[in-house]
Amino acid sequence: MGDTADKPRPRSFRVTSFDVAAEAGVSQSTVSRALAGDPVVSEATRLRVAEAARRLNYYVDNNAARLRTGKTGTLAVVVICRPGEDRKDLNPFTYALLGTICAAASTRGFETLVSFQDGPANLSGRYEEQRKADGLIVIGTTQNAPAWDYYRDLGQSGMHWVCWGSPYDELEWIRSDNHAGARLAASHLIEAGYRRIACIGSEASLQRQFKERYDGYAERLAEEGLAPWLVEIEDGKAREEQGRRAVQALIASGRPFDAIFAVCDEIALGALRELSEAGIAVPAQCGLIGFDGIRASANAMPPLSSVQPDFAAAGAMLVDKLLKAIAGEPHEQRRVPVTLLARASTRRG
Template identity: 30%
Template sequence: MAKTARPAKATLAAVALQAGVSTPTVSKVVNGREDVAPETRARILTALEQAGYKSPVQRRSVARTSTVIEVVVDVLTSAYTTEVLDGILQFAAAEDVEVLVSVAGPSTPTVHTAERRAQRMVDEGRAGMIVVTSAFSEAQMHAFRRRRIPVVVIDPLNPPPADVVSVGATNWAGGKAATEHLLELGHRRIAYIGGIERAECNQARLHGYMAALAAHGISVDPQYIISGGRFRRDSGVSGMKALLGLKKPPTAIFAGSDSIALGVLSEAAHCGLKVPGDISLVGFDGTIQGEECVPALTSVAQPLEEMGRAALRSLLRQARGEVLDSHRVELATHVIVRESTAAPAD
C-alpha cells in the first residue's frame, strides 16, 4: 500500500531556492537585518508567505491566548499623549488586551528601522500598532502594510494612505469655534500661533480661524499668523515675542495647542501683561494642563481619551478581519470657556 506523502516542511533553504537567493540572505530578512536590497527583500518576503514559513519566535507565539498591540508615541511627558494613552489603556483593560508602549525618539526613524520593527511585530505575534507620532512617513508605514499588520494613526502629520485607518478631531470646526468665541467678546485683532506648519491638523485649525474672520468681514492680517514650528511651549514664547513687536499687537490670540498657549502665558507674565486683562487667549486640546494653569485656559477640547478608545476599537476590528465602514474617524470638539478670555480692554 502506497504511503501518502507529507507536505514538505517550509525551511529557509526551500525559501532560498524559491527566491533564487542564498539561505543566509533569507535568514537576514527573517531576523530584520538591514543589509538586503529592497527588491530582494520583497521577493524573499513573498516566498516566505507562499511557503507558510514561521520563525521559531512565531511558532512559540501561537500558544498565546491574549492579544498584544503596540503603541508608538513621540514623548510620554506631554498631556496630549497621556490622555490619549489613558483612553487606549481603559479600553484595552475591558477587552483583555496587552499594550506595549514605545517611544519613536527625537530623530525620525529610517525605512530600515521600520522594517525591523514590522518584522519583530510579526515574529512576536502582535495584533497591530497604534501610531501617536509624526515620525512615521508613508514610505516607512509601507513596511507594516506589506506584512498586513493593522495600523491606526492618531492625528497624523499628513493624510495617511487611503487604506490606513486614522482617528482625529474636527480641527477646522474647532478653530472656527475658538475664533468665533473671541469675536463674540468684541475682539477684532486676533492672532493665530500654530505648531508644525505643514501638519494637517494645524492647517485645518488655521483655516477654521480664517473662515471665522471672513464670516465677520475681517481681513486676515498675515502679520497675525505665526508658525511656531512645533506644538510646544517654546513656540508660544517665540510667537508672543513676535506679536508684541508689531506696531498694533493683537488683543487676542488663538494658540494651536494648549502647550503653545502655556508659552504665551509665560511670555505675557514676563512682559508684565495680564491675561485676560491685556490680552485674551484660547488654546486647543482641552488638556489638564490648561485647566490647572493660572488663569485657567479657555480651550477647544478634543475628546482625547475617546480618540484613544476609537483607535484601539478600529485596530481590533481590523485584526479580526472585519471590514470598517470608514477609514477616517473624526470626533467632535467643543470650546470650554474658562478664565483666559474676556472683552478687549479698549
C-alpha cells in the same frame, strides 16, 4: 445572605466554554469570540458572556487560545518622541491619549504593549511579524519625520495599523474635529468682544491638525468681516518655546491685537508666559485660547480657555478602527468630537 448570590460559584469540575455558553444563552463560538474581544460581537452580548464567565469562575486559557486562533490578544502602541526627548517632557496630550487607548483596549479584552521610540536605534514596528501583537496604534509628535517615514514604509508591508494625527493623509488616521473646534474657539473670542484676533500656528507643519485649525479660525473670522492673521511657529522648537517666540514676533510687528488663538495648549502656555513677561494682561488686554484641553491649561494663571477633544472617544475610535482592520471590516469614523472649555483667559470684565 443576599451577597452570596453574586459570588462566583465553586466548581468541583473544570468549567468549559460550553458551560459559559449555556449560562449566557449563546453559542460556544459566540463565547469564544466575545472573550477574545472580537468586534463582531455586540457590547451587550460581550458583557453578558463576561458576567456568565465570572459567575462560573471561568478563565480563558490564553496560551491555548493563541495557539488555536493565531491571535495574541495584545495591541501594540508606539509613542513617537522627538529625538533625544526626555520622556517626562512629552506633551501631556500624548499621555492622556495613551491612557484612553489602553483603557479602551482593556474594555475590549486586549492587553497593550507600549513602546516609546525616537530614532534609528529603537524604531521597531514589526509586532505582527514577531507575534507580539495583533495590530499597532501609532501616536506622538509629528516633529520626527524619519520616524513617520519608517512607519509609513512599514505599513506598505500589509500590517494592521492606525495612527493619531498622521502627517500623511493617505494613512489610516483618527483626528480631532479640528475645523469645528477652531470655529468654536474663534466664535468664543468674537462673542467676548475681541476683534483683532491673531492665530499662532502653521499651515506647512507636518502636524496637519494645525492647518485644519487655522482654516476653521480663518473661516469664522471671515464670516464676521474680520481679517485672519497667522503668526507662524518656528519648526524644531519645543511647543512652549514656539509660543513664546510667536508672541515676541507679534509684539515686534507693531500690529495691534487683542486676542490670540493658539493651535495647541502647549503653544498657548508659552504665549501666556511671554505676554505676562511683556506686561500684557490676560484677558483684559489680550484674550487667549488654546486647543487640546490638557490638564496644565486648567492650572495656568489665569486658567486657559481651550477646545478639548473627547479623550475617551478618541481612545475607543483608535482601538475600534484597528480591530475592524484586523477583522477586514470597514470603519469610516475619523473625527473625534470636541467641546469648548471657557475659562478666565477669555473672560473680560
